Amino acid sequence: MAAGNLGLEDVVVGPSSICDVNGKTGQLIYRGYDIHDLVMAVTFEEVVYLLWNDDLPTRAQLDELNAQIRNNRALPSGVIEILKALPTSAPPMDMLRTMVSLLGIYDPDGRDNSLPSSRRKAMRLTAQIPTIVATFHRLREGKTLVPPDPTLSQAANLLFMMTGERPDDYAARTMDVALTLHADHEFNASTFAARVTIATLSDLYDAITSAIGALSGPLHGGANEQVMRMLLEVGSEEKAEGWIRDALARKARVMGFGHRVYKTDDPRAVELKEMSRELGERTGHPEWFRMSDRIQKVVLEEKGLYANVDFYSASAYYVMGIPIDLYTPIFAASRIAGWSAHVLEQLENNRLIRPRSDYVGPRDRKVVPIDQR
Numbered sequence: 487m488a489a490g491n492l493g494l495e496d497v498v499v500g501p502s503s504i505c506d507v508n509g510k511t512g513q514l515i516y517r518g519y520d521i522h523d524l525v526m527a528v529t530f531e532e533v534v535y536l537l538w539n540d541d542l543p544t545r546a547q548l549d550e551l552n553a554q555i556r557n558n559r560a561l562p563s564g565v566i567e568i569l570k571a572l573p574t575s576a577p578p579m580d581m582l583r584t585m586v587s588l589l590g591i592y593d594p595d596g597r598d599n600s601l602p603s604s605r606r607k608a609m610r611l612t613a614q615i616p617t618i619v620a621t622f623h624r625l626r627e628g629k630t631l632v633p634p635d636p637t638l639s640q641a642a643n644l645l646f647m648m649t650g651e652r653p654d655d656y657a658a659r660t661m662d663v664a665l666t667l668h669a670d671h672e673f674n675a676s677t678f679a680a681r682v683t684i685a686t687l688s689d690l691y692d693a694i695t696s697a698i699g700a701l702s703g704p705l706h707g708g709a710n711e712q713v714m715r716m717l718l719e720v721g722s723e724e725k726a727e728g729w730i731r732d733a734l735a736r737k738a739r740v741m742g743f744g745h746r747v748y749k750t751d752d753p754r755a756v757e758l759k760e761m762s763r764e765l766g767e768r769t770g771h772p773e774w775f776r777m778s779d780r781i782q783k784v785v786l787e788e789k790g791l792y793a794n795v796d797f798y799s800a801s802a803y804y805v806m807g808i809p810i811d812l813y814t815p816i817f818a819a820s821r822i823a824g825w826s827a828h829v830l831e832q833l834e835n836n837r838l839i840r841p842r843s844d845y846v847g848p849r850d851r852k853v854v855p856i857d858q859r
């Protein structure tokens with residue numbers, strides 16, 4: 487039975503000059519720059535500029551972007567009131583999807599989807615998503631809200647608003663690298679959802695709301711939370727090998743492994759593995775890294791599957807003290823940069839995205855009146 491290309495594997499759906507993934511060599515580039523070079527040399531804000539423009543910013547261009555983002559982090563009071571009214575048990579990705587949609591109603595650019603308006607909306611959402619995540623977290627913990635600090639970077643300010651304490655340089659830099667690594671990944675599911683949505687000429691908030699919904703699933707961004715729950719279930723380094731061999735024997739899908747495009751090391755996982763190892767040592771909790779490392783070896787040996795971006799981010803975030811259900815919202819706080827870049831690129835050269843299905847159902851049926859069926 488024909489079924490088209492289930493999952494659109496290897497289907498190229500359009501041109502883009504933002505990001506490229508080479509699944510054979512394990513290379514990821516943002517506008518021509520290798521991810522490993524970017525991680526070494528630039529901040530997340532420079533990456534945001536790069537994704538939204540053709541090249542890395544000059545000092546003056548970066549200062550201007552930083553000023554815009556830092557001055558737009560506060561949430562409208564109506565949004566804070568609704569955040570306060572949400573059940574504290576709300577799954578954070580559901581909360582984020584709802585609040586981003588709500589922010590669209592408050593945006594001064596309204597539903598104007600011209601390029602200048604859309605760029606301003608992208609900037610505002612990039613500024614506000616971390617505030618939404620941190621505000622919700624403080625509210626559910628019954629803690630006082632921490633206003634954003636305009637002297638801090640996106641990474642440092644996110645940690646500050648969540649914890650109420652200024653992170654040290656190491657923690658801030660670590661989060662900054664994590665944000666850079668998650669910032670874009672060409673036509674992944676959530677980005678494609680955003681492009682499909684904006685291609686109807688709706689607006690950036692519609693597109694990002696679609697993207698957040700797509701990101702939340704465990705086959706996409708939701709995998710990082712599931713990885714940590716798996717590590718907690720495994721419990722110790724000694725049990726790791728037996729646990730994973732058993733899971734594979736049961737044909738379980740192991741979160742944090744496999745990728746539609748990479749058939750070798752995911753370069754983001756290479757960076758995050760090192761981050762997880764170093765954080766484990768610095769915090770005196772190397773067990774989560776070691777457990778992960780053992781699992782990775784077995785999955786590669788038995789299934790030929792490589793760790794993806796979500797595998798080592800889990801143990802890294804865990805030892806940083808980040809609550810597990812905020813891993814995917816933090817992914818969104820980074821990916822907003824890439825989603826917005828794709829929305830802007832789509833708007834610059836738009837055509838409705840409307841593929842066909844490979845219809846495999848019946849034809850030529852005669853309608854039978856209801857009381858004769």
Ligand code: COA
Pocket residue numbers: 493704705706707709737738739740741742743744745746747789791794795796
């Ligand atoms: N654990 C166990 N087996 C896996 C696997 C995993 N994480 N990922 C893929 N496989 C196996 C499948 O069972 C299938 O085996 P089969 O051919 O014997 O049936 C084969 O590899 C192909 O898998 P498929 O689901 O068709 O690949 P895909 O390209 O559609 O899926 C993912 C890609 C990412 C959805 C998939 O690898 C996955 O579910 N990974 C776990 C979730 C995850 O980490 N997501 C984050 C991605 S960045």
